[in-house]
Amino acid sequence: MTDETRPDEGRTPSDLPEPQRPDFLPADEQRTTGDPQDRAQTEQLVWSSAAEPQPGSRPTFESPSGWGDPSGRSGDTAIFSSPDGGPRGGYGSGAPSPGGYGSGAPGSGGYSSGAPGSGGSGQVYGDASFGDSGFFSGPGNGSGHGGSGAGFGGPPPPPPGQALGLGAGWAPPPPPSGGGGAGGARRTPGTGVLVVLAIVIALVASTLGSVGTYLLTGSRSGTDPSFSLGPAPAGNTVRAPDSxxxxxxxxxxxxxxxxxxxxxxxxxxxxxxxxxxxxxxxxxxxxxxxxxxxxxxxxxxxxxxxxxxxxxxxxxxxxxxxxxxxxxxxxxxxxxxxxxxxxxxxxxxxxxxxxxxxxxxxxxxxxxxxxxxxxxxxxxxxxxxxxxxxxxxxxxxxxxxxxxxxxxxxxxxxxxxxLSRAVNGQSxxxxxxxxxxxxxxxxxxxxxxxxGKARRSRIGVVLDQSFRGEGIRIASQPSEGRQPVEPNGPAGKAGLKAGDVIVEMDGLKLQDGDELIALIRSKAPGSKINLTYKRGSQEKTVTVTVEAETEPTPTPTRS
Structure with a gap:
C-alpha cells in the first residue's frame, strides 16, 4: 500500500509537503509508453523472502534485474529531490548523506548499494538493529527522511510478500486512456441501461416460459389453442342427373x-x-x-x-x-x-x-x-x-x-x-x-x-324331386291325385311324357326344378317357351304355350 493509505498507528505525520512522483527516465533512451503490464513490471519492487534475516545482517531489497532505478537499470539512477527543491540524496552515491538514499555507511540512514556509493546490487537498509537508522524518525530529527533519530530497535518486521511504494510518488501509475487496467475504476451502468436490461430479461423469460409451457402441456395433450383448419370451401349441392x-x-x-x-x-x-x-x-x-x-x-x-x-x-x-x-x-x-x-x-x-x-x-x-x-x-x-x-x-x-x-x-x-339364420332373428x-x-x-x-288377384303361370307337369341327374325329370307316377303330365295341359299338348328329362328352357341349361318353376312363373300366361328334353337316347325341342293356373272349383258337400 502507499504511504497515505498506511494506518496512522506507529508513525508520525510529516510536516513536509507531499513529494513529487519521480520520473524514471533512462539516460540514453527516449521515454515510451509501452505496455502497462511491462511498465508495472519494471516499477515493481519485491522483497526477497528466500530466508529469514539473520541477526547482524541487513535485509536486502531487490528488483528482478538488480537495484539501480525502478526501470531495471543498474548504475544509472535518477535523483530524488527534497520537498523544498534541494537534493536529498540519491541512489548509489558513495558519500554518506544525511537523510538521503545511497549512504553506504552504517547508521547513516541511507540505502547502500553493495559498498557505500557503489550503486551496485544488494541494497542495505540501515543496519540490522535499526538502532541508528533515521529513516523512521520524526520531522524534527534530521533533515529529509534520514536524520539521526533513534530507530525502532528490536528485530525488524517480516518482509512483505511484495514491496510497496514509499508515499504518493510510489503509487501505481494510472491506467492508459481508454484501457481497463486491474486497478482502474469501474464504470457503473446508468439507470436507463438497467431498466432496458430488466425489460429484455423479462421478455426473454416470458418467451421461454411460454415455450416451456407449450412443450410440457400442449405437445403431450395434443391440444393447440391456435389450431384452425380454416373455413369450409365454397360449393353447391347440384349433381349431375345421371350420378x-x-x-x-x-x-x-x-x-x-x-x-x-x-x-x-x-x-x-x-x-x-x-x-x-x-x-x-x-x-x-x-x-x-x-x-x-x-x-x-x-x-x-x-x-x-x-x-x-x-x-x-x-x-x-x-x-x-x-x-x-x-x-x-x-x-x-x-x-x-x-x-x-x-x-x-x-x-x-x-x-x-x-x-x-x-x-x-x-x-x-x-x-x-x-x-x-x-x-x-x-x-x-x-x-x-x-x-x-x-x-x-x-x-x-x-x-x-x-x-x-x-x-x-x-x-x-x-x-x-x-350364412346362417338365428332363431327369431335376422341377418x-x-x-x-x-x-x-x-x-x-x-x-x-x-x-x-x-x-284383385294375380294369375299364376304353369305348363301342367309334376316334377320328380328325388332326381339328381342332369336336368329336371318329369315324375313317372301320379302324386297327390295329379298325373305326371296333364293330358290337356300345355306340356301334354306339346308331346311331353312322364319320365322325360327337361334339360333346357329357351337355350338356358336348367340346374333344378326350382329354376324351371321360377322361370315359368315369371312368364305371363299365353307366353311361348322352348323346352329341350331327353327321352332315352333321343333329344328333342318343343314349343310350349304357358297358361294360367286354374283355381279349384268349390264342391258342395252332401248331407
Missing amino acids: VAGVASRVLPSVVSLEVESGADGGTGSGFLIKGGYVVTNNHVVAMAAQGGEIQIVFNNRKSTTGRIVGTDPGSDLAVVKPEETFGTPEITLGNSDEVVVGDPVIAIGSPLGLSGTVTTGIVSSLNRPVRAGEANDPDPAFISAIQTDAAINPGNSGGPLVNARGEVVGVNSAIAT GSIGLGFAIPVNQARRVAEEIVTT
Whole structure:
C-alpha cells in the first residue's frame, strides 16, 4: 500500500509537503509508453523472502534485474529531490548523506548499494538493529527522511510478500486512456441501461416460459389453442342427373315406408308409388295385416297415412296397397327388366331396419337366379327368377325399388342370402341380394288392381324331386291325385311324357326344378317357351304355350 493509505498507528505525520512522483527516465533512451503490464513490471519492487534475516545482517531489497532505478537499470539512477527543491540524496552515491538514499555507511540512514556509493546490487537498509537508522524518525530529527533519530530497535518486521511504494510518488501509475487496467475504476451502468436490461430479461423469460409451457402441456395433450383448419370451401349441392346423387334425388320422393301391426306382432318394409296412387310392395311385408292388422304408410316428406291391401300374390311375393292419401307424391318410372345385363349399375332404396330413405349402390351380379322365398315349411313358397345384386339389401328393404342409372325401376327388392339364420332373428347383407324382375311385377300389379288377384303361370307337369341327374325329370307316377303330365295341359299338348328329362328352357341349361318353376312363373300366361328334353337316347325341342293356373272349383258337400 502507499504511504497515505498506511494506518496512522506507529508513525508520525510529516510536516513536509507531499513529494513529487519521480520520473524514471533512462539516460540514453527516449521515454515510451509501452505496455502497462511491462511498465508495472519494471516499477515493481519485491522483497526477497528466500530466508529469514539473520541477526547482524541487513535485509536486502531487490528488483528482478538488480537495484539501480525502478526501470531495471543498474548504475544509472535518477535523483530524488527534497520537498523544498534541494537534493536529498540519491541512489548509489558513495558519500554518506544525511537523510538521503545511497549512504553506504552504517547508521547513516541511507540505502547502500553493495559498498557505500557503489550503486551496485544488494541494497542495505540501515543496519540490522535499526538502532541508528533515521529513516523512521520524526520531522524534527534530521533533515529529509534520514536524520539521526533513534530507530525502532528490536528485530525488524517480516518482509512483505511484495514491496510497496514509499508515499504518493510510489503509487501505481494510472491506467492508459481508454484501457481497463486491474486497478482502474469501474464504470457503473446508468439507470436507463438497467431498466432496458430488466425489460429484455423479462421478455426473454416470458418467451421461454411460454415455450416451456407449450412443450410440457400442449405437445403431450395434443391440444393447440391456435389450431384452425380454416373455413369450409365454397360449393353447391347440384349433381349431375345421371350420378347416383342425381338419380337418388329423383327417386327418393316416390319411395315409402310401411309399418305393419297385427296384435302384438309388427314389422316394417318398403314400397314405391305407381300410377293411380297405388303402392307396390312384397307380399311378406303386408301378410300379417291380411288377417286384420293395420298398415301405416310414411312418405319421404315424413307425412303418413293408413293404407289397405288391394291384393296379394304369394307365388310371386308381390302385393298392392292403396294409401288413403298420397300428399302429392310423384309416381315412379318403371323400366324394362329384359334389357338388364350383368354388370349394370343399380341403386337400392328403402328403409332397412326402419331407417327410411336409405340409398345403397351396386351392380347386377347375375340374372335368372332361382330363389325360393319364404320359410322352409311354407306350403306355398314364392319362386322367383331373380336379379342378383351386390347392393346392400337388409331387413326393411323388402318391397323397395331397385333402379338403373336412369332412375327406372328394374326390380323389386325381395330377399337376401345369409350364412346362417338365428332363431327369431335376422341377418344382414353379405352382398347377395335378390329382386323380382319389374316386368313380372308390372304384370302382377296390373292384375291385382284390375281383378284383385294375380294369375299364376304353369305348363301342367309334376316334377320328380328325388332326381339328381342332369336336368329336371318329369315324375313317372301320379302324386297327390295329379298325373305326371296333364293330358290337356300345355306340356301334354306339346308331346311331353312322364319320365322325360327337361334339360333346357329357351337355350338356358336348367340346374333344378326350382329354376324351371321360377322361370315359368315369371312368364305371363299365353307366353311361348322352348323346352329341350331327353327321352332315352333321343333329344328333342318343343314349343310350349304357358297358361294360367286354374283355381279349384268349390264342391258342395252332401248331407
